[in-house]
Amino acid sequence: MRKTNEVEQLIYLFSKLPGLGQRSSRRIVLHLLQEKEVRLKNLMDGLALAASKIQICEICRNIDSHNICHICTTSDRNKSIIAIVETVAELWAIERSGNFNGKYHVLGGALSASMKKSPDSLRLPQLLERCMNHGVTELIIATNATLEGQTTAYFITEYFRNYNLKISRLANGIPIGGELDYLDEGTLSLAIALRQPFD
Amino acid sequence: MRKTNEVEQLIYLFSKLPGLGQRSSRRIVLHLLQEKEVRLKNLMDGLALAASKIQICEICRNIDSHNICHICTTSDRNKSIIAIVETVAELWAIERSGNFNGKYHVLGGALSASMKKSPDSLRLPQLLERCMNHGVTELIIATNATLEGQTTAYFITEYFRNYNLKISRLANGIPIGGELDYLDEGTLSLAIALRQPFD
Ligand SMILES: [Zn+2]
Ligand SMILES: [Zn+2]
Numbered sequence: 001m002r003k004t005n006e007v008e009q010l011i012y013l014f015s016k017l018p019g020l021g022q023r024s025s026r027r028i029v030l031h032l033l034q035e036k037e038v039r040l041k042n043l044m045d046g047l048a049l050a051a052s053k054i055q056i057c058e059i060c061r062n063i064d065s066h067n068i069c070h071i072c073t074t075s076d077r078n079k080s081i082i083a084i085v086e087t088v089a090e091l092w093a094i095e096r097s098g099n100f101n102g103k104y105h106v107l108g109g110a111l112s113a114s115m116k117k118s119p120d121s122l123r124l125p126q127l128l129e130r131c132m133n134h135g136v137t138e139l140i141i142a143t144n145a146t147l148e149g150q151t152t153a154y155f156i157t158e159y160f161r162n163y164n165l166k167i168s169r170l171a172n173g174i175p176i177g178g179e180l181d182y183l184d185e186g187t188l189s190l191a192i193a194l195r196q197p198f199d
Numbered sequence: 200m201r202k203t204n205e206v207e208q209l210i211y212l213f214s215k216l217p218g219l220g221q222r223s224s225r226r227i228v229l230h231l232l233q234e235k236e237v238r239l240k241n242l243m244d245g246l247a248l249a250a251s252k253i254q255i256c257e258i259c260r261n262i263d264s265h266n267i268c269h270i271c272t273t274s275d276r277n278k279s280i281i282a283i284v285e286t287v288a289e290l291w292a293i294e295r296s297g298n299f300n301g302k303y304h305v306l307g308g309a310l311s312a313s314m315k316k317s318p319d320s321l322r323l324p325q326l327l328e329r330c331m332n333h334g335v336t337e338l339i340i341a342t343n344a345t346l347e348g349q350t351t352a353y354f355i356t357e358y359f360r361n362y363n364l365k366i367s368r369l370a371n372g373i374p375i376g377g378e379l380d381y382l383d384e385g386t387l388s389l390a391i392a393l394r395q396p397f398d
Contacts, residue, residue, distance in 0.1 A: 004264040006245075006252045013245045017227045019219075023380070027217045030288050032246075033253055033262055040250050046205075046212045047231075047243045053205045054232055063232055065203040089229050181222070 007033070059130070061106035061123070063088055071103060078102045081138040082130070084156060086110050086149060090142060090180045097189040102140070105130075110148040111155060122152070124159050131165060138166040140195055144179045145170075157198050167198040206232070258329070260305035260322070262287055270302060277301045280337045281329070283355060285309050285348065289341060289379045296388040301339070304329075309347040310354060321351070323358050330364060337365040339394055343378045344369075356397050366397040 007029060014025035032040045056062075057069035064070055071077060081102035085091050086109055094100050105127045109117045130136055141156055143149035157167055171194030180188065206228060213224035231239045255261075256268035263269055270276060280301035284290050285308055293299050304326045308316045329335055340355055342348035356366055370393030379387060 004253065004262070006249045006264060007262065010245045010249045013242050018230050019223045019226060024218045026291065027288060027380070028219075029249075030262075030286065031217050033249065034286075036250060036253065040246055043212050044243060044246045044250065046209045047239060047246070050205045050209045050228075050232065051235060051239050051243065054203065054235065063203070063206065063229075065205060087229065088232075089226060092225065181226070 060104045061088075061108060062091055062104060076101075080135050081140065082127070082136055083140045083142045084127070085142050085180075086144055086152070090144070093180045093183065093188060094142060094192070097185050097192060099189040099192045100140075102138075107143070107152065110143055110146070110152040112148050113151075119155060122156070124156065128160070128163070131160075131163065136165070138168065140192075141167065141169045141198070142180065146177060146179065168195045169198055171195050259303045260287075260307060261290055261303060275300075279334050280339065281326070281335055282339045282341045283326070284341050284379075285343055285351070289343070292379045292382065292387060293341060293391070296384050296391060298388040298391045299339075301337075306342070306351065309342055309345070309351040311347050312350075318354060321355070323355065327359070327362070330359075330362065335364070337367065339391070340366065340368045340397070341379065345376060345378065367394040368397055370394050 010032075011022070011025045011029050014020055014028050015022055017025075020028070032043065053065045054063050055065065055067045057064055057072055058067050059072045060069060062069040062071055066073070078101050082105050083091075083094060083100060083102055084105045084107060085094065086107050088106055091104050091106060094104075105123075107122045109121070111117055111119060111122070127139075131139070139156075139160060141153045143153045143156075153169060160167055170191040209231075210221070210224045210228050213219055213227050214221055216224075219227070231242065252264045253262050254264065254266045256263055256271055257266050258271045259268060261268040261270055265272070277300050281304050282290075282293060282299060282301055283304045283306060284293065285306050287305055290303050290305060293303075304322075306321045308320070310316055310318060310321070326338075330338070338355075338359060340352045342352045342355075352368060359366055369390040
């Protein structure tokens with residue numbers, strides 16, 4: 001099979017995206033090339049716009065078109081409570097559940113056994129500073145119910161143990177091994193409502 | 200759930216690609232935004248290159264970086280035999296099978312019951328011209344084994360009935376309802392080797 005370098009390269013780039021393999025990438029690339037002037041152009045424009053506009057929030061690491069995100073900026077949300085999530089995907093999942101009105105701290109991933117993700121990258125000193133100086137009274141640890149997520153939750157609990165903060169985790173009800181982004185909204189909503197204190 | 204317009208728009212664009220839904224698109228967009236300077240940029244560059252370089256072959260409608268594709272140009276292939284395929288995906292599938300050394304005619308899709316795809320779009324007069332003036336003696340109709348693919352095969356056979364051409368179709372062995380792009384290479388290779396004359 002000989003394709004042009006440009007097509008091969010584009011298929012390769014798509015195949016590196018999460019959930020995509022060779023075949024699905026081939027179909028996507030052909031779909032885009034079939035109506036190049038419309039489909040390829042629209043996607044390029046969308047990517048260019050995102051590349052130029054999207055920033056990472058300096059406070060919570062949500063993504064937004066401002067360097068302080070809309071969740072951190074708004075006065076409509078309860079700033080005394082912070083949900084700690086692994087990535088923006090889980091932030092979105094919690095927002096979809098519609099049952100949380102506090103602020104967030106995005107870790108940027110869980111601690112991994114191979115330590116590709118180091119404790120430093122969790123930015124816990126910055127979170128502590130938010131807690132001390134901005135009236136935060138409660139942390140909800142909303143890491144995934146995976147081994148890495150639970151390890152991370154334990155690490156965070158230890159880190160904040162000696163401060164006067166209520167630390168809770170999502171209620172049982174989340175299946176073991178489950179990932180938040182794959183849960184139905186109802187289960188996740190319930191897990192927030194029934195959240196339990198740590199230890 | 201409130202995301203920025205740029206992120207929403209990008210998720211929407213990905214969700215319109217074949218095989219992708221809301222969740223898979225969200226994960227892809229987050230993945231791209233996570234290392235914007237590398238991942239997003241590489242994909243944009245790949246798309247831009249494809250947009251500027253890729254053309255549709257004037258003869259067979261394969262895609263290539265030249266307006267006459269490498270398969271039409273080369274003298275290494277048997278120009279007396281043409282495989283008729285629905286899209287470039289099936290052309291690639293046949294090339295992967297490694298058992299065909301002729302040329303192609305890409306229909307651009309099968310005739311559909313709703314006639315969103317009209318007989319005119321199949322460019323059969325152009326194919327006839329190729330047959331008459333360039334020494335073509337055999338057509339292999341390699342449409343998918345779907346209702347629409349079979350309808351299209353029948354239509355093409357009727358169109359070429361009164362010309363002195365050997366018309367064959369891929370051998371039985373392709374499962375009914377199956378699509379070429381999903382077959383393993385061995386089955387497709389066998390189907391080409393055992394191709395049968397029409398009627
Ligand atoms: Zn923020
Ligand atoms: Zn060609």
